Amino acid sequence: MTLTNMPPTGELQALDAAHHMHPFTANGQLAQKGARIITRAQGVRLTDSEGAELIDGMAGLWCVNIGYGRHELAEAAARQMRELPYYNTFFQTSHVPAIQLAAKLAALAPGDLNHVFFAGSGSEANDTNIRMVRQYWALKGQPERRVIIARRNGYHGSTMGGASLGGMAAMHAQGGLPIADIAHIDQPYWWGEGGDMSPEEFGRARARALEEQILALGPERVAAFIAEPVQGAGGVIIPPESYWPEIQRIVAKYGILLIADEVITGFGRLGEWFGCQSYGIRPHIMTIAKGLSSGYQPIGGSIVCDEVANTLAQDEFNHGYTYSGHPVAAAVALENLRILQEEHIIERVREETAPYLAQAWGSLADHPLVGEAVSRGLMASLALTPDKARRAAFATEPGNVGYICREFSFGNNLVMRHVGDRMIIAPPLVITPADIDELIARARKTLDQTYAHLQAEGMLKAAA
Numbered sequence: 001m002t003l004t005n006m007p008p009t010g011e012l013q014a015l016d017a018a019h020h021m022h023p024f025t026a027n028g029q030l031a032q033k034g035a036r037i038i039t040r041a042q043g044v045r046l047t048d049s050e051g052a053e054l055i056d057g058m059a060g061l062w063c064v065n066i067g068y069g070r071h072e073l074a075e076a077a078a079r080q081m082r083e084l085p086y087y088n089t090f091f092q093t094s095h096v097p098a099i100q101l102a103a104k105l106a107a108l109a110p111g112d113l114n115h116v117f118f119a120g121s122g123s124e125a126n127d128t129n130i131r132m133v134r135q136y137w138a139l140k141g142q143p144e145r146r147v148i149i150a151r152r153n154g155y156h157g158s159t160m161g162g163a164s165l166g167g168m169a170a171m172h173a174q175g176g177l178p179i180a181d182i183a184h185i186d187q188p189y190w191w192g193e194g195g196d197m198s199p200e201e202f203g204r205a206r207a208r209a210l211e212e213q214i215l216a217l218g219p220e221r222v223a224a225f226i227a228e229p230v231q232g233a234g235g236v237i238i239p240p241e242s243y244w245p246e247i248q249r250i251v252a253k254y255g256i257l258l259i260a261d262e263v264i265t266g267f268g269r270l271g272e273w274f275g276c277q278s279y280g281i282r283p284h285i286m287t288i289a290k291g292l293s294s295g296y297q298p299i300g301g302s303i304v305c306d307e308v309a310n311t312l313a314q315d316e317f318n319h320g321y322t323y324s325g326h327p328v329a330a331a332v333a334l335e336n337l338r339i340l341q342e343e344h345i346i347e348r349v350r351e352e353t354a355p356y357l358a359q360a361w362g363s364l365a366d367h368p369l370v371g372e373a374v375s376r377g378l379m380a381s382l383a384l385t386p387d388k389a390r391r392a393a394f395a396t397e398p399g400n401v402g403y404i405c406r407e408f409s410f411g412n413n414l415v416m417r418h419v420g421d422r423m424i425i426a427p428p429l430v431i432t433p434a435d436i437d438e439l440i441a442r443a444r445k446t447l448d449q450t451y452a453h454l455q456a457e458g459m460l461k462a463a464a
């Protein structure tokens with residue numbers, strides 16, 4: 001549909017409200033207001049149905065790593081659809097795109113992560129991981145090792161398995177989650193939960209919570225620990241440097257499997273191919289999705305180490321999806337990886353844009369409303385606070401101020417999300433320093449407007 005024959009915005013909004021159920025949305029509320037309708041995109045910019053141009057500070061949903069408008073991916077999809085639009089890999093068949101993508105991922109992934117099980121999304125891949133680690137221990141003669149330890153405020157997807165691994169209280173509150181044999185420990189969120197400890201002390205303490213949980217459960221019952229190198233949906237929580245080395249030590253000590261959920265941190269977000277490389281983490285399994293295809297096609301998967309894959313190979317693994325390794329999605333992912341590699345996009349993040357963003361975003365810390373402004377690679381967050389010195393929360397319900405800030409941001413044509421009262425960005429990896437300057441200018445204006453609004457409404461009060 002071109003802009004010339006597109007129905008008016010109001011008509012589209014009415015149809016949307018009448019028939020389209022949005023994810024993670026109070027649909028009644030949205031229906032009153034009307035969704036903003038995005039019609040086109042190029043580079044790091046979106047266009048809406050009214051012709052306004054927005055900076056996409058979230059790369060879609062943390063996924064459009066190479067930016068919008070890359071026709072090479074459209075060509076790859078069209079070529080593959082003409083040649084072989086679909087075939088499965090279940091019953092002793094394979095196809096070229098799945099083979100090539102698996103081999104490419106094995107080459108890119110660190111260590112002996114040499115085997116790929118494909119899924120349609122990050123959630124599905126984490127469901128695979130639950131099945132896979134439990135089956136691994138069963139084949140090892142330790143079927144009682146079933147418990148997977150995860151973290152509160154971690155995000156691992158929205159399927160029953162993924163949401164169970166995740167530590168989102170609001171998700172667990174609906175639908176009887178988590179499933180059995182999942183345990184949660186606290187997150188390494190120093191600004192919000194670190195109290196009087198230094199970040200390094202706190203990072204070690206929160207890592208040791210893993211050891212305490214293992215001992216409480218009984219080490220012989222623990223199958224795996226899963227975590228995001230940097231929590232994304234939880235609010236871009238960057239762990240203290242002391243955290244991951246201590247986790248790594250504990251995982252090795254008890255011989256449990258480590259699953260790194262790289263759905264957001266994979267494919268360049270932290271300035272390396274994988275977030276694990278940025279932190280020196282050595283996982284047995286990595287969850288991937290999003291940046292694997294830059295969101296141009298839905299595809300995810302698990303990259304698995306030799307030991308786990310070779311053990312699983314001893315028996316039939318009773319698991320798989322119709323779209324595991326979908327040829328069109330795999331062909332598009334391959335083209336995406338080619339572009340990331342040949343255009344040195346990840347090196348540019350590491351050497352140029354991440355340091356630039358760190359400085360520009362960090363400069364927002366001088367704003368009266370900002371408690372901390374932090375980034376790692378091209379993911380960044382800031383904490384809104386009524387009292388910087390005390391790292392205080394607002395007296396009003398958590399998330400109210402964040403929501404107000406997000407509304408101003410949207411009004412300023414900047415897509416910046418809120419998670420509670422943290423504001424977050426994760427722009428396409430092709431963002432330039434000039435784009436970053438524009439993003440920061442809009443973010444600062446947004447903070448000024450939010451501050452003035454809170455002042456006028458008497459909302460600058462700290463919680464007791």
Ligand code: PXG
Nearest residue numbers: 121122123155156157228233261263264289
């Ligand atoms: N793991 C991580 C770390 C994720 O961020 C998933 C798994 C699930 O992937 P799928 O492809 O099934 O969505 C994710 C997804 C948000 C938001 O509000 C984040 C995600 C998805 C939807 C919303 O930040 N991350």
